[in-house]
Ligand SMILES: Nc1ncnc2c1ncn2[C@@H]1O[C@H](COP(=O)(O)OP(=O)(O)OP(=O)(O)O)[C@@H](O)[C@H]1O
């Protein structure tokens with residue numbers, strides 16, 4: 110599904126290298142988790158994959174089902190099936206959440222040569238999915254993320270993911286800011302989307318999320334590299350001991 | 361003090377070919393306006409309020425432009441349509457004025473003794489101090505056409521003034537007077553381009569408990585050169601709301617001069633502007649005077665500017681002594697789509713009362729890259745994402761339009777015209 114090879118990334122404007130050779134391979138239907146200290150480059154990796162400006166790839170590649178992602182515009186990556194749930198979802202005053210969702214769904218359908226959803230069909234689907242995520246009608250009407258609580262923003266990300274049905278989902282700290290019930294809700298939303306053809310990359314600081322969304326592989330990222338990969342037990346190790354031992358092991 | 365020779369010459373050149381009606385009920389007002397004009401001369405860039413906008417295109421003797429054919433803006437609404445072609449009332453193309461349920465006359469044909477006598481040029485005169493507005497005086501002195509509307513109750517329908525332009529050299533003056541008696545309410549719509557060049561004055565007197573709504577579209581013709589003035593006076597518990605959507609044109613200056621002398625009144629002036637190219641200049645110049653207690657005024661303007669276009673905002677709130685509990689708000693914002701576009705803002709507050717709440721702000725910025733990326737990451741092509749953000753920005757002012765059907769019409773025009781801007 111997703112194959113990242115020897116990815117090196119620096120900031121465009123400064124001589125600051127953030128990713129220093131990331132290798133990662135996620136098969137179809139797999140769930141991988143990335144953990145790692147603050148500032149280790151996790152969000153940068155997700156932004157670079159999604160196509161945000163401001164970064165320069167100096168080496169390496171990232172392919173989605175054999176297609177080079179790094180050459181594409183952000184919207185082409187989305188149409189190819191990539192989705193990033195943002196660590197900090199963006200507020201967009203003046204653009205209604207519903208308009209936004211419908212424009213996004215139809216833009217992707219169009220890019221893939223599919224027919225656009227009718228207003229009626231769209232409404233039906235969105236209401237149904239919003240309901241399972243406990244997103245009320247009022248939130249759908251309001252401008253995108255404006256005045257949403259931290260948890261509401263995260264649920265809104267998952268709603269977008271559910272509507273867009275991507276094949277490669279990257280969740281950047283979707284659990285942060287969620288209360289216990291919301292975390293369950295969001296996890297259920299994610300689990301409902303799990304399928305043989307859909308993969309997940311879950312970035313998190315806490316083992317707790319991984320109790321709900323069971324990963325196949327856990328990676329530890331530090332200073333711009335994946336320093337260890339293992340099974341779910343790796344997350345437990347982090348939870349219990351922090352990163353010190355793991356980091357020492359690398360040095 | 362005598363006017364310098366160059367100013368005298370410029371004024372004489374401008375006036376050659378213009379003649380004021382010699383007789384009738386407007387004569388005294390016209391004579392007074394001519395006196396003021398002779399004392400002031402035409403504005404130049406050296407004048408304080410013309411620093412950002414060169415008035416040369418409005419003051420030069422000759423006019424040349426291109427005739428504009430525009431689709432009507434408020435076609436979907438049930439209105440009483442009054443059509444002016446190159447500044448002349450076209451009765452044949454207009455609806456029966458009686459359908460508006462108000463007293464409605466053409467300035468050109470109004471009889472000698474008239475309720476408008478105490479208004480024509482009077483609000484203009486009041487609004488031309490402390491800031492001189494010689495081009496408004498020029499209008500009062502020379503306008504032959506316009507509508508006179510007197511509203512005593514609830515108007516049956518909005519009155520829609522539709523301007524069409526056929527001549528490429530028409531130099532149009534229109535002078536409208538609206539008098540709302542106590543408790544009356546009317547909506548006045550304006551759309552289209554009155555002439556190759558135009559200078560309009562709208563005087564509105566809003567009595568106690570009366571409500572005046574004004575919604576106007578300008579554009580999207582490429583060649584428009586025009587100056588509009590609104591002079592309004594508000595008594596107690598009155599409401600005045602004016603909204604303008606502007607697209608295209610070379611030079612459009614919209615002045616609004618509002619004076620509130622009654623308590624508990626509300627005055628809002630808002631505008632949405634989209635402009636493109638070095639030849640585009642749009643200017644909103646507002647002056648709101650609070651002379652009474654517990655009144656609210658709002659100025660809300662948003663402009664999107666592209667390819668070297670220039671937007672200007674000069675807005676002033678004057679709170680006179682004793683105008684306690686005034687709530688004044690002023691916000692002008694621009695979205696600059698490239699580095700050549702510019703927004704020049706001059707917000708002013710002058711306050712002589714101690715218990716007031718006044719705020720003002722002005723912002724100027726590029727499109728929010730983070731928001732753009734967020735939309736793109738959801739699959740929106742960059743252009744679509746950009747258009748959505750621009751629309752969202754501009755549409756923010758539409759809240760100033762109370763009537764939902766009219767707001768929807770304006771929103772539709774906004775979307776259409778924005779597409780024009782993108783191509
Ligand atoms: N645009 C930028 N400008 C300057 N520094 C940046 C920029 N983007 C990333 N960085 C730096 O790169 C490093 C990696 O940041 P990144 O956000 O990827 O970390 P992270 O692993 O997601 O951290 P966290 O767990 O706190 O979310 C940090 O030191 C950060 O300050």
Ligand SMILES: [Mg+2]
Nearest residue numbers: 151152153196
């Ligand atoms: Mg991060």
